[in-house]
C-alpha cells in the first residue's frame with residue numbers, strides 16, 4: 001500500500017477523489033492525502049472539518065478479493081491499524097470505540113469513513129478515509145464538538161510528525177490487510193481490537209435505525225458485530241450505527 005501517493009494542497013474530499021480514481025481503475029493501494037478539505041465528510045452525512053495542515057486527511061483504495069459481506073472487517077482492520085500506529089508514534093494509549101472511532105479519554109482523535117462499491121459476489125473497491133486530529137488547538141474545532149474532540153498535540157503538548165504517522169499507518173494497515181486477505185487470518189485483528197477497545201465491559205447505548213439498545217458491551221464477534229447484553233439478559237448483535245458510553 002502507498003506505492004502511489006497523491007498529495008493535494010486543497011481538495012473537496014479525499015474520499016470523493018479516491019472513489020473517482022477507483023472508478024477510473026486506479027490500482028489497489030493508491031493513497032490520496034490533502035492538506036485541507038473543503039467538503040470533508042463524516043459518517044451519517046455529517047461534515048468533517050479539515051483545516052489546512054492541522055491533521056491527516058487521507059484515503060486509501062483497496063480491492064480485496066473477498067465477498068462483500070466481509071466489508072465491515074475492513075473498517076475494524078483500519079481502526080486497529082490507525083490505533084496501533086498512533087500508539088507507536090506517540091506512545092499514547094489511545095482506544096477504539098466501536099466501530100471505528102479512535103478516542104483518548106473519551107474524546108475523539110480520529111474518525112474513519114469506509115465506502116464501498118460492490119456487486120452481489122465481489123467487491124469493486126473499498127475506500128478507507130481517515131481523519132486524524134494532529135495539530136489543532138481546541139478552538140480549531142466547531143463549537144459543538146469542542147467538548148468531544150481533541151488532537152494529539154493537545155494531549156501530548158508537543159508537535160507530532162504527520163509524516164511518521166502516515167508511514168506507520170500504511171505499514172500497519174498493509175500488515176493486517178495482507179494477513180486477512182492472503183492468509184484469511186482475522187484473529188489477530190480481533191484480538192488487537194479487543195485489547196484496545198474503550199468500550200468492552202462498559203455500559204453503552206447503541207443507536208440503530210429506530211431503536212435504542214442499552215446494556216453492557218460484552219464482545220465483538222468474528223464478523224465484527226458488537227454484542228450488547230441488556231439488563232434482562234437479552235443479547236443483541238449490532239452491525240451498524242453508533243454507540244455512546246453511558247454517562248459520557
Ligand code: BTN
Nearest residue numbers: 013015040041042043111129131
Ligand atoms: C467520522 O464521522 O467519524 C468519519 C470521519 C472521516 C473523515 C475522513 S478525512 C479523509 C476522508 N475524506 C472525507 O471526506 N472523510 C474522510
